[in-house]
Amino acid sequence: MSTQTPQTRSARELRQRRRARQIAEHASGGILPIIIKIALIAVVDAISLFALFVAMTHGQWIVFAVVLVIAAVVNLVYFKRGWLPAKYLTPGLIFLLIFQVFVIGYTGYIAFTNYGTGHNSTKEDAVMALVQSAQERVPDSPAYDLTVLEQLGNYSFLVTAPDGTVSVGDDSTPLSTVSGAEMSGGVAVGLTGYTSLDFADVLEHQKEIAAMTVQISDDPNDGALRTPDGSKAYLYISTLEYDEAAGTMTDTKTGTVYSDTGVGAFTSESGEQLMPGWSINVGLENFTKAFTEQSIRGPLLSVTIWTFVFALLSVLTTFALGLFLAIVFNDMRMKGRKLYRVVMILPYAFPGFLGALVWAGLLNRDFGFVNDVLFGGAAIPWLTNEWLAKFSIVWVNLWLGFPYMFLVCTGALQSIPDELTEAATVDGAKPFAVFRLIKLPLLLVSIAPLLISAFAFNFNNFNLIYMLTQGGPRDAGAGINVGATDILISMVYKVAFDGATSDYGLASAFSLIIFVVVSLVAIISFKQTKSLEDLN
């Protein structure tokens, strides 16, 4: 310990120097930035504290943990000396982690469930929903005197049973006996901490009050109270009886027994299902469905092929036209080039989704300008015939995309030094050879990354497809809602959000498949452009 090796000495020097730098940094800061910093962190902490409290009362422990970790990290990063890069990276990273990284992972999780219409909650919720939806008023059952109470925007029922007991309950908590209620003529009319609704209030909130069901007890089979008028409540008992021990649902009218067979819904022996069900882990079922079921595999395959064809054609056509125009207008002697240029890039400035909608109008089969005026009233199905629709999409995308390629190619052409062309011409090269062997390769070097990003953009060019054709014409034989011009991303959207039923599980499985495809394309293109090499 007594002797200092040169290494420890230099380490100490380093430490000292770092400390000196920190002190200097600190001294130079001034008081205002520190106040701002403390104020901002105080705001973050206050919001976090509130969020923690709310999450706790809802029993959402995952949210609670996430908020806690974020708050802890923020405090640590900004109060700790040093860690300078973290101070600059943390805000963006928090958003990136939640809304980009986490949701990708979550997509992966959903892909292995049957989440979707009829399967979007827990089994408990499904039991409750089924029992409540099958409730019927019990004939000749006694009426309960009722006063509707309000507390912080939530309504409760204060009921006086025929035997005189007074109890209170609401949508999520069953009736429980209370004492000390304010009585009037043997009927409870008020309770401390609550506001009693008078007749006018009840009328005003009639819908919410009529939709309320307050359970008699913890057991859903005991039935629940409902009120048609806000002054009397009646007992409703469900025709579905839930047997918790056996895990079965029995229809008391028909005697059919529905049991949990592991498919996420109560199923009878004949295969009939009660909806809503609940979401369960289905393992690889979505993927096997996608790859083996003919009515899904076929469309998935053709959509994948069309996605690639469309993206490739889009890049090729826009690049070809853009490059051609760049060459045509790259002539110094031509007059009015500036005017041409400004007018030509207008489609690029026009918002893309509007462009597609306008073209949808132009190409309309019955009333569109193209058919009505240019083709003299011919009813050419530009958007409703499979092949014409594909053609129209490429045509409209050319309109949307060529100005960009024109701008980029013009820029790249002008950055190629004239000396190269001159030297080659002196050496006897023909103009076309100069273009093919000198200009084009140089052009491609600077434009290749843009072509790849254009490909990636068109690979997910949802707006164009959805606004122009909605993916149609629909493929009638398909087991899912897809059409001839759907690309992968619009297929995912339609399976999940378009139409009467949503299959989030299947849509997420499709998303995962696309992730894999996109990654492969990206790896190949990165290798090609070696764009990762100059990161240092």
Place this chain on the structure above:
Amino acid sequence: MTRTQNASPETRQSIPTSKAARPAKRPVGFSRWFRATGWRHLVGVIVIIYAVFPLLYVLSASLNPNGTLLSSNGLFAKIGLDSYVTLFTSPQQPYAAWFGNTLFIGLTASAGTIFLGALAAYAFSRMRFKGRRFGLVSLLVVQIFPQLLAVVAIFLLLNTIGEIFPVLGIDNQIALILVYLGGALGVNTYLMYGFFNTVPTALDEAAKIDGASHVRVFFTIILPLVSPILAVVGLLSFIATTNDFVIASVVLVSPEKQTLAVGLYQFVSQEFTSNWSVFAAGAVLAALPVMALFLYLQKYIVGGLVAGSVK
């Protein structure tokens, strides 16, 4: 490689003519003029018709009082501002609200994107730390997976959060902005990082010697110097958010909270043919400010795109 074949015949023509024109004899005949530059004008006119016609058409349709899709085919046959009035008075489509929402969401999201992106770009460009290269590479990798694809997960996530904090749930614009900020790092940081690197480090080192803190250097020296790229990133992210349909349509449910992309699409998909001129008026009003801004800034945008991609 078909590209080469497509483009080649034209170049073959263009370059010999340019050489032939130089020792030109005095009287310039029409055919000589046409071979040199005239045909270029012909190409230009054709392309301009292709480029501008849909825009003229939508302008004409918007000026057609209460026009349908069919009656809009007579270009500029009737002129009136009725559709513009209907746009703001009809309860069917809360156009003014859509416009305001789009501006609010777009501006807030792009301001946030600029700020978060610039912070990160500053760190990557000026500091050397463990995991820096890994960070840069993983930013690129994460960007390969667009948020669009995770839209189901975003929907379900917001649904869950919304049960606890309604402010951050479905049908809330703040939630949508936060989702957009999830993409703040990535391509934008890359563009900025490339630009930050072109600012000489001697500048901030000098400031540090003079006693400026890193915060001060960032706000008073770096940010003003990189303002062109900040404008580009801001405009790009503004355009991206105003053009977004997928996430906005999933998050925003009630009509008065929606953006132009969602609202106009739903309006036109319900009443496609009968209210065409009202839609056209909405489209013109929505496009004009964006186009004006775009034309004003286009030099920087193209420059930024090329520079960013090469870097």
